[in-house]
Amino acid sequence: MRDKWRRGLDRNLTRLSNDGRAAVLWSLRITMAAVASFVVATLIFPGTQPLLAPLTAMLVVQVTPVSLLASGLDRVVAVVTGVSLAVAFAAVLPLEWWSLGLLIFVSMAIGQALRLRSNLIEVAISGMLVLGVGSLGAESAAWQRIAETLVGAAVGVAANLLFPPRIASADAARAIDGLSDSISELLNGAAEELTELVTGGREVGSAARTWLDEARRITHHDIPRVGLAILHAEQGRRLNVRAVASPDVGPGLRQGFEALEHSAVAIRSMFRALVDATSEPTWLDDDGAEDVLLGLAQTLRELAAGIDTFGQLVRNEAGPAASLGSEDVQALRDALEGMQEARARLDDLATTESAPELRELHAVALSTVKRLLSEMDLEQRVRRQVQLVRPTRPRPAYLSRPVPRRATPPKSTPDAETQPLPRLPGDRRDQPHP
Incomplete structure (x- = not known):
């Protein structure tokens, strides 16, 4: 038992030493993207504290490049949907417990219909924040929130393109x-x-x-x-x-x-x-x-x-x-x-x-x-x-013809799952590559 604990401790120490540098670089990337988005948003909206921009940048910059555009787009759609619902609610309903609950329910339902995945909750959050401003300032707050989200998403995308994440x-x-x-x-x-x-x-x-x-x-x-x-x-x-x-x-x-x-x-x-x-x-x-x-x-x-x-x-x-x-x-x-x-x-x-x-x-x-x-x-x-x-390519036309029926294969053995697959016409698995 003592040897088991010692091996586990050595493995954890090795993991920490190997992952330490990568963790520091990952934290620096997110921090730089958040600070840059906050500076850009402050220049666009002077006299405000646009914290939504660094928040969006932090969420966007940590995803992989292949899902970067989808994540940024989903977040923008979530914010626009939430603030649009909040503006509509603020125009006709007061801020009460029942109106807040109705806004959250409708926001979550629309977010699920739009398949916003991890950004689903952002629809309700955006609606709640804008609805709290009241009917008089809801429209201006909605436009500023959308603009901050766009700034944060743009900075996050630029950070991933200029400073791409390491291969994991x-x-x-x-x-x-x-x-x-x-x-x-x-x-x-x-x-x-x-x-x-x-x-x-x-x-x-x-x-x-x-x-x-x-x-x-x-x-x-x-x-x-x-x-x-x-x-x-x-x-x-x-x-x-x-x-x-x-x-x-x-x-x-x-x-x-x-x-x-x-x-x-x-x-x-x-x-x-x-x-x-x-x-x-x-x-x-x-x-x-x-x-x-x-x-x-x-x-x-x-x-x-x-x-x-x-x-x-x-x-x-x-x-x-x-x-x-x-x-x-x-x-x-x-x-x-x-x-x-x-x-x-x-x-x-x-x-x-x-x-x-x-x-x-x-x-x-x-x-x-x-x-x-x-x-x-x-x-x-x-x-x-x-x-x-081997890349996946369309099957040639001559391979799409019906294959003649072959003899019944022999009865499978208990170890048949590990055996090679039977050959088909055009199969070149075992031929040497040039």
């Missing part, structure tokens, strides 16, 4: 490495605890449920978070001039994330099978039960080594300095050899007679090892990256 590929690579660390720590911790429980003659079922809960947390919380980091990195390259001078590592990140995602789901299924196998521990009284569980613990260690090595390889390949070396590739190959040995052991155990629960556990563990071997295979990784890089 390194952040996504660290997130993938962190995901692999979480999975490998779960497997190593389960292997150590399982060994202690078996040698001490204690129950395994309650500990297996704890491992299953941790695997669920990874698949339900960590994986979506890493997916958002990769999506942000992919969107950050579009319409960004910094992307011209930097290589596109998005396909490698996407393949690494997909491999870890599939592996995490398979590992969760394996822990589910372990919980089922130990819920009615009749077979645990057999003489060979201890050897079976100790062998499973060794398999967990080998899977953890493969996951950890694969995550480090993905991170080094996508790092700023592209620090991927032959030692990373060799380390992954060594880890895959260990998983091949685990597969061979499980194949031997599957042929022996055992309890039904034990046979099911062997089958799920063998399927998990096969899944991880397929996901972390280097040739499969390159093939998947090529598929992700």
Whole structure:
């Protein structure tokens, strides 16, 4: 337990040291955009405090370039809609609790109809602020609020064009490495605890449920978070001039994330099978039960080594300095050899007679090892990256003709999901690129 806390502390300190410079630069970009928009708005509206302009600039400048225009446009539409509703309400209704509630309800309904997304609440906020001015000053306040919003949006767009944000590929690579660390720590911790429980003659079922809960947390919380980091990195390259001078590592990140995602789901299924196998521990009284569980613990260690090595390889390949070396590739190959040995052991155990629960556990563990071997295979990784890089083009006319019916394919095997797709006419996946 102490080693686990120490590893977590070291990982957090490393993350803070790596992200410190990026966080400072991000804060400076937002601060400069807000101050610039406030100065410009003050020159346009002397004698006022146009705080809406820096607020708009802060919201616009932090988005990715690909969503910059949409975000600025949505915010302008939200403000114009809100102040227009407020002017109409101020002309016919007094400012009372019921009129305020009616304005908020109508503003939210119109904002949803316009699909303003994150700027939906700005419709109601703009209407409330202008309505508070009263019927006499509502029109002038509305025009000033619209102008301040336009100034802030324009300054935010200019700041992103003149000082584009950095490419977030390194952040996504660290997130993938962190995901692999979480999975490998779960497997190593389960292997150590399982060994202690078996040698001490204690129950395994309650500990297996704890491992299953941790695997669920990874698949339900960590994986979506890493997916958002990769999506942000992919969107950050579009319409960004910094992307011209930097290589596109998005396909490698996407393949690494997909491999870890599939592996995490398979590992969760394996822990589910372990919980089922130990819920009615009749077979645990057999003489060979201890050897079976100790062998499973060794398999967990080998899977953890493969996951950890694969995550480090993905991170080094996508790092700023592209620090991927032959030692990373060799380390992954060594880890895959260990998983091949685990597969061979499980194949031997599957042929022996055992309890039904034990046979099911062997089958799920063998399927998990096969899944991880397929996901972390280097040739499969390159093939998947090529598929992700290949641009989407319209199908030629001669490929749009009806395809003759082919013979019925052979019956799929339990491992068919990891096999290559069947060829179609015109498929050139395996041909070498010039």
